[in-house]
Amino acid sequence: MNPLGDLFINITLSSALQISILGFIGGILSGFIGSGGAFFMTPGMMNLGVMGPVAVASNITHKFGKAIVGSKKHGELGNVDKRLSIFMLITAALGIKLAVWAMTFMFSKEGGAKGAGANLYISLVFVIVLSVVSLSMLRDIIKSRKLKESGPSTKIVDFLSTLRLHPIIHFPVSDVKVSLWVVLICGLATGYLAGTIGVGGFIGVPAMIYVFGVPAAVAAGTELYLAIFMGVFGALNYAYEGLVDIRMVLLLYSGSLLGIHIGALGTKIVKEVVIRLVTSLIIIMCVLSRLIAIPMYLQQLGMIGMDPVYNDYLNTASKSLLYVSGIGGGLLILYFVFKSVIQRRKIQKSLSIGILNTAQRAA
Amino acid sequence: MQIICLSRGSYEYSKNLAEKLASKTGYTCISREMITDEATAFGIPVGKLEMAIMKKRPLSEEMSIEADLYKAFVTQYLCEKGLQQSIIYHGRTGHLVLPGLSNVLRVRAIADMDDRIKFAMNRLNLSWEKAKDYNELVDEDIRRWVRILYNVDWDDPSLYDVTINAAHLSAENAASALVQVAQLPEFMVTPVSKQRLEDLLLSSKCRLAIGKFEPTCDLKVTVRADKGNVSVTYLPRQTKEAEMIPKALKDIKGIKSLVCTIATTNILYIAEQFNPGAEAFDHLINIAEKWNASVELVHLSYDSKQEENGDNISEKRTKSKEANGGILDDMEEVDRLKIAGCGVQESMNKLIQVGRSGGFHSAYGSSSLVNSISRTENNSLIVVGDVFHSKGAAKKRLKRDLISQMADKFHVPVIGTEDLKSHYLFGPKQLISLVVSGVFGVILYLTIFLQQEPILKFLSSGHIPSNPMYLKIAAAATLAVSVPIIAHIIGGFFENILKLAKLE
Numbered sequence: 001m002n003p004l005g006d007l008f009i010n011i012t013l014s015s016a017l018q019i020s021i022l023g024f025i026g027g028i029l030s031g032f033i034g035s036g037g038a039f040f041m042t043p044g045m046m047n048l049g050v051m052g053p054v055a056v057a058s059n060i061t062h063k064f065g066k067a068i069v070g071s072k073k074h075g076e077l078g079n080v081d082k083r084l085s086i087f088m089l090i091t092a093a094l095g096i097k098l099a100v101w102a103m104t105f106m107f108s109k110e111g112g113a114k115g116a117g118a119n120l121y122i123s124l125v126f127v128i129v130l131s132v133v134s135l136s137m138l139r140d141i142i143k144s145r146k147l148k149e150s151g152p153s154t155k156i157v158d159f160l161s162t163l164r165l166h167p168i169i170h171f172p173v174s175d176v177k178v179s180l181w182v183v184l185i186c187g188l189a190t191g192y193l194a195g196t197i198g199v200g201g202f203i204g205v206p207a208m209i210y211v212f213g214v215p216a217a218v219a220a221g222t223e224l225y226l227a228i229f230m231g232v233f234g235a236l237n238y239a240y241e242g243l244v245d246i247r248m249v250l251l252l253y254s255g256s257l258l259g260i261h262i263g264a265l266g267t268k269i270v271k272e273v274v275i276r277l278v279t280s281l282i283i284i285m286c287v288l289s290r291l292i293a294i295p296m297y298l299q300q301l302g303m304i305g306m307d308p309v310y311n312d313y314l315n316t317a318s319k320s321l322l323y324v325s326g327i328g329g330g331l332l333i334l335y336f337v338f339k340s341v342i343q344r345r346k347i348q349k350s351l352s353i354g355i356l357n358t359a360q361r362a363a
Numbered sequence: 364m365q366i367i368c369l370s371r372g373s374y375e376y377s378k379n380l381a382e383k384l385a386s387k388t389g390y391t392c393i394s395r396e397m398i399t400d401e402a403t404a405f406g407i408p409v410g411k412l413e414m415a416i417m418k419k420r421p422l423s424e425e426m427s428i429e430a431d432l433y434k435a436f437v438t439q440y441l442c443e444k445g446l447q448q449s450i451i452y453h454g455r456t457g458h459l460v461l462p463g464l465s466n467v468l469r470v471r472a473i474a475d476m477d478d479r480i481k482f483a484m485n486r487l488n489l490s491w492e493k494a495k496d497y498n499e500l501v502d503e504d505i506r507r508w509v510r511i512l513y514n515v516d517w518d519d520p521s522l523y524d525v526t527i528n529a530a531h532l533s534a535e536n537a538a539s540a541l542v543q544v545a546q547l548p549e550f551m552v553t554p555v556s557k558q559r560l561e562d563l564l565l566s567s568k569c570r571l572a573i574g575k576f577e578p579t580c581d582l583k584v585t586v587r588a589d590k591g592n593v594s595v596t597y598l599p600r601q602t603k604e605a606e607m608i609p610k611a612l613k614d615i616k617g618i619k620s621l622v623c624t625i626a627t628t629n630i631l632y633i634a635e636q637f638n639p640g641a642e643a644f645d646h647l648i649n650i651a652e653k654w655n656a657s658v659e660l661v662h663l664s665y666d667s668k669q670e671e672n673g674d675n676i677s678e679k680r681t682k683s684k685e686a687n688g689g690i691l692d693d694m695e696e697v698d699r700l701k702i703a704g705c706g707v708q709e710s711m712n713k714l715i716q717v718g719r720s721g722g723f724h725s726a727y728g729s730s731s732l733v734n735s736i737s738r739t740e741n742n743s744l745i746v747v748g749d750v751f752h753s754k755g756a757a758k759k760r761l762k763r764d765l766i767s768q769m770a771d772k773f774h775v776p777v778i779g780t781e782d783l784k785s786h787y788l789f790g791p792k793q794l795i796s797l798v799v800s801g802v803f804g805v806i807l808y809l810t811i812f813l814q815q816e817p818i819l820k821f822l823s824s825g826h827i828p829s830n831p832m833y834l835k836i837a838a839a840a841t842l843a844v845s846v847p848i849i850a851h852i853i854g855g856f857f858e859n860i861l862k863l864a865k866l867e
Contacts, residue, residue, distance in 0.1 A: 240839040242826030
């Protein structure tokens with residue numbers, strides 16, 4: 001009998017270590033890719049037996065503290081468009097509210113094992129959204145290698161960017177003019193995904209770059225700034241429902257706040273195309289990991305007649321695939337960083353080649 | 364050999380104005396379209412670049428190299444022409460193509476939107492609404508182009524010397540007025556501005572040569588030139604290809620020396636007097652090594668009259684220029700720079716030895732300093748060293764003013780050398796912070812894990828429907844307040860650990 005009731009798992013030293021490692025790898029991926037790393041941490045926690053809504057709630061709470069630290073630095077560099085954040089926040093808050101409502105509804109739904117409905121719902125959204133993201137990234141890499149161009153050129157995005165429905169709002173920091181309606185739609189989608197699977201940045205950042213035309217650095221800074229408010233709003237909503245596990249938040253921080261710096265170092269020395277390739281492969285493996293877990297939830301809900309014995313196998317397979325993707329990706333990034341540090345210490349002297357005479361340099 | 368650059372806010376009016384100005388002055392008129400055609404013939408895919416920016420796509424590494432090459436091509440073209448004859452250039456970024464040249468007259472020509480719509484309706488046979496949308500889209504594209512290629516706002520008035528409004532001034536009269544303005548001493552060629560033009564020409568030639576040489580064409584480099592001394596910085600992952608840079612530049616005339624440095628970013632070090640033996644200089648090198656940055660020295664100097672006559676340096680500088688067109692000042696400054704032992708050469712040698720050299724340039728007075736720094740360059744930090752050393756008690760205040768002026772202008776941290784250690788290196792302050800955050804962190808973890816049952820019971824109050832609302836609100840508020848504090852404590856601890864390990 002769990003003294004903490006049926007909502008929270010009993011954390012042993014082993015599971016604490018695993019959550020901390022999840023945070024560390026999530027942090028490395030987050031620093032390297034520039035997203036929150038929730039696509040790895042949320043399913044990782046679910047594989048450890050944490051209920052989907054608790055995993056999502058704890059992750060969104062963890063993210064908002066981290067966003068405060070990150071956006072402060074972006075703010076100092078002038079990379080935060082507060083006006084754009086405020087406009088997006090209007091509907092992002094609505095999106096989060098919708099996500100929390102849907103999650104609570106699925107969680108409280110009777111029938112099957114406790115939380116299986118919510119777990120299935122999270123997994124389905126996860127698989128659909130991240131499949132689109134990762135496949136379009138892969139497509140973009142293949143296309144950009146052929147055409148020497150970048151950017152996922154989807155028809156929807158092109159259509160949205162040409163929409164000039166009035167009122168058109170000017171955002172001075174980003175120096176762009178965008179239809180209010182487009183901003184509100186993107187805000188809603190960002191909020192909903194942030195509230196459901198904790199990956200609002202996967203929609204928010206590309207939307208700001210490709211649809212609004214915001215410079216990439218400003219998009220990243222603005223998303224982090226937005227993440228503070230979306231995070232605090234999401235965390236407050238989930239905390240009000242009593243779904244946040246503070247121990248998870250603490251354990252995630254113990255890894256992620258170190259990993260994020262290491263991941264960011266990796267981006268300095270790896271080619272942009274490699275970053276995108278590593279990112280898309282990791283996401284695809286995370287998607288596959290979640291896909292494997294779906295029959296388990298279907299069985300728990302009584303929707304398929306599978307032998308419950310297979311649930312353990314499926315969970316192990318899902319967990320293994322997730323760990324392989326995360327640890328593999330993390331190790332690869334660590335290798336890049338380690339290689340760069342060695343290289344930096346090796347090449348202390350500049351490659352100084354005098355075509356004529358260096359000593360003739362004028363003062 | 365005068366240069367007038369016209370930034371076109373309205374194509375028809377600006378073109379007309381440039382042509383009228385050319386006929387009045389006898390200067391050669393060069394349009395953006397002429398250079399674009401030449402650049403395309405040279406092998407730079409300008410059309411593709413424009414399309415990528417129009418489609419709001421962030422530039423890939425390959426396209427950003429093409430953007431660099433295009434900028435270098437424009438600079439080379441204008442510098443070559445500008446050194447032979449007086450020129451008038453008109454294009455969307457007329458005010459940005461020759462950075463750091465103080466004698467270029469930068470003009471912005473704007474027109475009333477209604478007039479622009481009428482022009483577009485006649486030229487393209489469009490309806491009023493479509494012509495309006497067309498003009499708005501063109502403006503938006505130009506804004507994006509300027510932002511991506513030059514990292515500045517197209518509408519920033521501080522980037523122009525004169526703005527001409529077509530609604531108030533005909534092209535004919537505007538051209539007559541500009542002829543007068545162009546005769547002012549501020550826009551005359553001086554030995555220093557001529558040298559700067561030659562430096563720009565050399566650096567752009569080098570950039571193009573690296574981009575067109577097969578083994579180095581994929582390098583993302585920054586090239587600077589100062590009186591024939593060329594410095595090239597490249598990314599750490601491109602070490603192998605960078606070995607071929609000297610080969611790429613072997614046929615370029617005028618290179619006295621070449622320094623290639625690995626750098627992902629750049630630190631600007633501004634001072635009147637450099638001391639490579641000082642502790643602060645070692646701190647700067649330590650930071651550059653940690654960040655994989657090159658250090659570019661900027662020598663700041665003032666003329667003797669300014670040093671004697673109080674604080675308002677930029678104003679005095681202008682007055683002094685009015686008297687003699689700036690020519691004598693510049694001559695004196697060049698001579699003085701050569702004679703004075705300001706420690707530049709020694710500092711450069713030290714930076715070359717440790718592989719952190721990012722080149723050198725000089726600026727005369729605060730306003731020239733601000734203008735000489737390109738906002739498009741990848742600077743991560745600006746360090747202000749020994750400046751205003753002849754100002755006595757006012758030195759500190761003037762330095763503080765300069766730091767805040769630069770912080771406003773460039774969106775990068777600007778800091779005095781005295782604060783380098785405490786901000787960016789591991790010292791006693793960081794040690795105390797590390798210990799304090801470590802102790803707090805341990806207490807935090809112990810408290811939460813030893814008392815997890817009551818804490819979780821309280822925080823999960825919302826999960827039990829029968830609990831009163833105030834309890835649910837209190838639980839949510841406690842989390843919202845405590846989580847940022849926890850993040851700050853743990854984040855601060857790791858930040859200091861990484862500082863200690865020189866792994867920022």
